[in-house]
Amino acid sequence: MTDEATAFVPGHLTGFFSAHPDADPSAAGSRGxxxxxxxxxDVRVERGGHGGHPALVTLNGDPVAxxxxxxxxxxxxxxxxxxxxETPLPLGAGFGxxxxxxxxAAYGINAAYERRRGENDLVSIAHCAEVEAGTGxxxxxxxxxxxxxxxxxxxxxxxxxxxxxxxxxxVEYVTFGSVSTEAVLSGDTTRLTAAGERALADLRxxxxxxxxxELSRRFARExxxxxxxxxxxxxxxxxxxxxxxxxxxxxxxxxxxTALSDAGYDPEACGVHPAGATLRARDGGSRHxxxxxxx
Amino acid sequence: MTDEATAFVPGHLTGFFSAHPDADPSAAGSRGxxxxxxxxxDVRVERGGHGGHPALVTLNGDPVAxxxxxxxxxxxxxxxxxxxxETPLPLGAGFGxxxxxxxxAAYGINAAYERRRGENDLVSIAHCAEVEAGTGxxxxxxxxxxxxxxxxxxxxxxxxxxxxxxxxxxVEYVTFGSVSTEAVLSGDTTRLTAAGERALADLRxxxxxxxxxELSRRFARExxxxxxxxxxxxxxxxxxxxxxxxxxxxxxxxxxxTALSDAGYDPEACGVHPAGATLRARDGGSRHxxxxxxx
Numbered sequence: 001m002t003d004e005a006t007a008f009v010p011g012h013l014t015g016f017f018s019a020h021p022d023a024d025p026s027a028a029g030s031r032g033x034x035x036x037x038x039x040x041x042d043v044r045v046e047r048g049g050h051g052g053h054p055a056l057v058t059l060n061g062d063p064v065a066x067x068x069x070x071x072x073x074x075x076x077x078x079x080x081x082x083x084x085x086e087t088p089l090p091l092g093a094g095f096g097x098x099x100x101x102x103x104x105a106a107y108g109i110n111a112a113y114e115r116r117r118g119e120n121d122l123v124s125i126a127h128c129a130e131v132e133a134g135t136g137x138x139x140x141x142x143x144x145x146x147x148x149x150x151x152x153x154x155x156x157x158x159x160x161x162x163x164x165x166x167x168x169x170x171v172e173y174v175t176f177g178s179v180s181t182e183a184v185l186s187g188d189t190t191r192l193t194a195a196g197e198r199a200l201a202d203l204r205x206x207x208x209x210x211x212x213x214e215l216s217r218r219f220a221r222e223x224x225x226x227x228x229x230x231x232x233x234x235x236x237x238x239x240x241x242x243x244x245x246x247x248x249x250x251x252x253x254x255x256x257x258t259a260l261s262d263a264g265y266d267p268e269a270c271g272v273h274p275a276g277a278t279l280r281a282r283d284g285g286s287r288h289x290x291x292x293x294x295x
Numbered sequence: 296m297t298d299e300a301t302a303f304v305p306g307h308l309t310g311f312f313s314a315h316p317d318a319d320p321s322a323a324g325s326r327g328x329x330x331x332x333x334x335x336x337d338v339r340v341e342r343g344g345h346g347g348h349p350a351l352v353t354l355n356g357d358p359v360a361x362x363x364x365x366x367x368x369x370x371x372x373x374x375x376x377x378x379x380x381e382t383p384l385p386l387g388a389g390f391g392x393x394x395x396x397x398x399x400a401a402y403g404i405n406a407a408y409e410r411r412r413g414e415n416d417l418v419s420i421a422h423c424a425e426v427e428a429g430t431g432x433x434x435x436x437x438x439x440x441x442x443x444x445x446x447x448x449x450x451x452x453x454x455x456x457x458x459x460x461x462x463x464x465x466v467e468y469v470t471f472g473s474v475s476t477e478a479v480l481s482g483d484t485t486r487l488t489a490a491g492e493r494a495l496a497d498l499r500x501x502x503x504x505x506x507x508x509e510l511s512r513r514f515a516r517e518x519x520x521x522x523x524x525x526x527x528x529x530x531x532x533x534x535x536x537x538x539x540x541x542x543x544x545x546x547x548x549x550x551x552x553t554a555l556s557d558a559g560y561d562p563e564a565c566g567v568h569p570a571g572a573t574l575r576a577r578d579g580g581s582r583h584x585x586x587x588x589x590x
Contacts, residue, residue, distance in 0.1 A: 107461055118445065118502040119459035146570055150413065163452075164414035166402055168574050207413040275441055275570035279463050 003047040005111030006280040007104040010273035011037035011089045012096035012142045012149075013173065014248040015216030016223075018196030019137060019189040020154035025128040029154030030137035031200050033212055035171060035254070036146050038271040041087040041097060042280075043104025047112045050082040057083040057101055059091065068102035068136075071129025076117075078109045088268075092178035094250025099139030102126040103277050111279055119144070124156035134182045146276040150200070150207065165207045168274065172267035173247070173254040176229040181249045184225070195222035209256050216245035227251045236263040298342040300406030301575040302399040305568035306332035306384045307391035307437045307444075308468065309543040310511030311518075313491030314432060314484040315449035320423040324449030325432035326495050328507055330466055330549070331441050333566040336382040336392060337575075338399025342407045345377040352378040352396055354386065363397035363431075366424025371412075373404045383563075387473035389545025394434030397421040398572050406574055414439070419451035429477045441571040443507065445498065460502045463569065467562035468542070468549040471524040476544045479520070490517035504551050511540040522546045531558040 017032030050056075054070035056063055073079050083105050089095040103126040110117050117125075127140040141160055142149040148165035184192075199215040217234060220226045226234075230246040233253040237244040240263050244255030253260065260267040312327030345351075349365035351358055368374050378400050384390040398421040405412050412420075422435040436455055437444040443460035479487075494510040512529060515521045521529075525541040528548040532539040535558050539550030548555065555562040 110461055116501050116503055117461070118499065119442070119461045122461060147414070147573070157456075157458075161452075166405055166412070166414050166417060166574055204413065206411050208411055274573040278442070278569040279461055 003112055004045060005108045006042060006044040007107035007277055008040055008042055008280060009100035009104045009143050009277040010040040010146060011100065012139045013037065013094060013252070013254050014138065015212050015245055016196050016199040016219035017138055017248055018193035018200065019185060022154070025131040026124055026156040027154065027159050028131045028137070029127065029141070029151070029156070029160060031151050031154055032138055032196055033148070033150045033200065033203055034142055035148055036142060036273045036276070037095070037171060038273045039088050039268070040273065041085050041089065041100035041104055043101060043108055044084045045105060045108030045112045046082040046084070048080050048082070050080050054079055057085055059085050059101070060087065064091070066098050066101045067133035068098055068126070068129040069105050071132055072102050072105045072109065072126055075125045075129065076106065076109045076113065076115055078113050081105070081109050081112070083108070090175050092180070092250065093175045094179065094247030094252045096136065096139035096143055098133070098135045099126070099130050099143055102129050103140050103143055107277055107279055120157040124158065127156045134185060136181060137185065144276040146273050148209065148212065148272060150203065163207070165209060165212060167209050168272045169209045169256040170269060170271060171254060171256060172258065172260040172269050173252055174233065174260055174265050174267045175250065175252045176227070177251040179227070179249045179251055184249050192223040192225070195219045210243065213243045213245050213255060217243065220246045225249070233260070233263070233265065239263070298407055299340060300403045301337060301339045302402035302572055303335055303337055303575060304395035304399045304438050304572040305335040305441060306395065307434045308332065308389060308547070308549050309433065310507050310540055311491050311494040311514035312433055312543055313488040313495065314480060317449070320426040321419055321451040322449065322454050323426045323432070324422065324436070324446070324451070324455060326446050326449055327433055327491055328443070328445045328495065328498055329437055330443055331437060331568045331571075332390070332466060333568045334383050334563070335568065336380050336384065336395035336399055338396060338403055339379045340400060340403030340407045341377040341379070343375050343377070345375045349374055352380055354380050354396070355382065359386070361393050361396045362428035363393055363421070363424040364400050366427055367397050367400045367404065367421055370420045370424065371401065371404045371408065371410055373408050376400070376404050376407070378403070385470050387475070387545065388470045389474065389542030389547045391431065391434035391438055393428070393430045394421070394425050394438055397424050398435050398438055402572055402574055415452040419453065422451045429480060431476060432480065439571040441568050443504065443567060445495070445502065458502070460504060460507060462504045463567045464504045464551040465553075465564060465566060466549060466551060467553065467555040467564050468547055469528065469555055469560050469562045470545065470547045471522070472546040474522070474544045474546055479544050487518040487520070490514045505538065508538045508540050508550060512538065515541045520544070528555070528558070528560065534558070
């Protein structure tokens with residue numbers, strides 16, 4: 001019997017979004033669009049052994065508190081699940097790391113504890129935990145899909161339809177620091193949401209990578225979210241005739257192809273991740289040997 | 296400017312299904328569940344040069360007529376698109392090769408002809424073309440999703456919700472020959488559909504790989520679709536304590552792990568494909584350099 005499992009969850013850069021609060025967390029969320037990354041988070045779950053705070057996980061060797069993980073442990077009745085994660089992505093810089101930890105914990109617990117839930121259930125559990133923690137609105141559903149996700153409706157898989165941009169560009173990004181998602185989402189989001197709705201309507205008319213960057217840049221300016229360092233970087237990239245935009249929400253600039261390296265930056269580079277969150281094959285592969293209660 | 300593009304579309308083994316015809320092909324389709332495969336179809340589209348029958352494609356070097364591809368060429372106004380495909384999978388044996396050709400042609404034409412459609416649009420076009428050709432009901436939407444897809448509703452992405460089994464088992468399969476999808480779908484599907492609905496309800500209660508195989512095997516027997524050779528193979532596998540079932544619709548047996556090799560067969564083996572149809576990165580990657588009409 002397997003008592004551990006590892007899931008990979010892609011990072012997610014949000015380009016633009018609108019906020020849609022709701023008393024029901026499964027219906028709350030955001031609309032918008034972004035980029036899932038081949039850089040992501042490996043989340044390993046071991047059955048038993050965790051006796052600390054329900055939000056605690058080990059991230060790149062250090063203990064950190066991720067409130068959304070506490071919600072997932074609770075929803076799947078696995079408060080003793082040990083969660084250990086490794087990632088090259090920074091926390092709090094707009095890469096959806098907290099969403100990835102929540103979603104990876106849900107997939108890992110489901111396998112290690114044989115909870116026999118379907119993927120939509122697991123995504124819903126992680127989405128609701130992230131919404132209730134106030135750390136994100138749309139990362140989890142995007143990270144469950146992969147590609148270049150367009151979130152047409154807010155909410156979990158029972159509420160929110162998704163679409164995608166059919167392309168797989170190279171991605172470059174540079175992180176200067178953190179922006180507090182909680183602080184932005186708990187403030188007045190009226191202007192932000194109006195700008196996000198405009199960007200979504202325009203992207204649906206022309207769902208291409210270059211249009212995503214252009215509309216995201218317009219959104220960042222209209223929502224007044226641009227940091228000085230990101231604004232400088234975007235200016236440098238555009239002087240060279242290319243384009244870049246800001247990750248929502250982090251002090252992070254990203255673009256496609258060689259947008260940032262051509263402008264003299266030394267960016268991290270990765271690909272678009274074609275798939276959503278997945279169990280590592282070793283765990284899934286071992287599952288077939290159980291089962292088979294006869295008809 | 297890119298005038299060619301290549302898409303990869305995973306193969307799809309349907310385990311069980313129910314048929315839901317509708318005068319509107321976007322609402323028509325099937326419910327059911329199956330397995331997408333890392334063995335799939337590479338579909339290359341070149342702009343211009345095709346002057347033959349609108350259904351003709353080159354498959355593993357040979358000209359074949361795939362009616363669904365004619366529908367895709369027509370819907371995307373690209374009747375001169377040359378479509379060349381390579382696959383290790385047999386045609387007509389239950390692997391969704393015709394659906395893969397339709398979906399890959401849609402993705403490839405969209406990129407090579409700069410049609411700027413979103414993924415849902417492309418999936419809908421391929422789904423409708425496949426339904427109208429009578430060669431499949433649910434392969435296209437499953438192949439656009441990847442994983443172990445559960446089709447909760449019939450129809451294209453605007454109509455049909457999907458779920459998935461969170462696992463990634465190794466897959467083994469042996470093909471003995473063809474079964475005509477058109478002949479089965481054009482006959483009385485009442486009994487088949489009742490059996491498929493029962494299997495779906497039961498799988499939703501326990502969405503695991505082993506339950507998928509078990510319920511698919513029950514479906515094949517209840518729907519009276521088992522071929523002699525598949526029935527023999529399933530018998531051999533079950534004598535050894537493992538399980539296997541039939542691909543819908545083909546004279547093909549499949550199982551997870553080492554189910555078929557342990558029973559003495561010499562199966563093909565592959566993995567579950569974690570992603571749906573995707574453009575090969577070269578094409579997607581080149582797209583960012585276009586565009587950027589300024590605000």
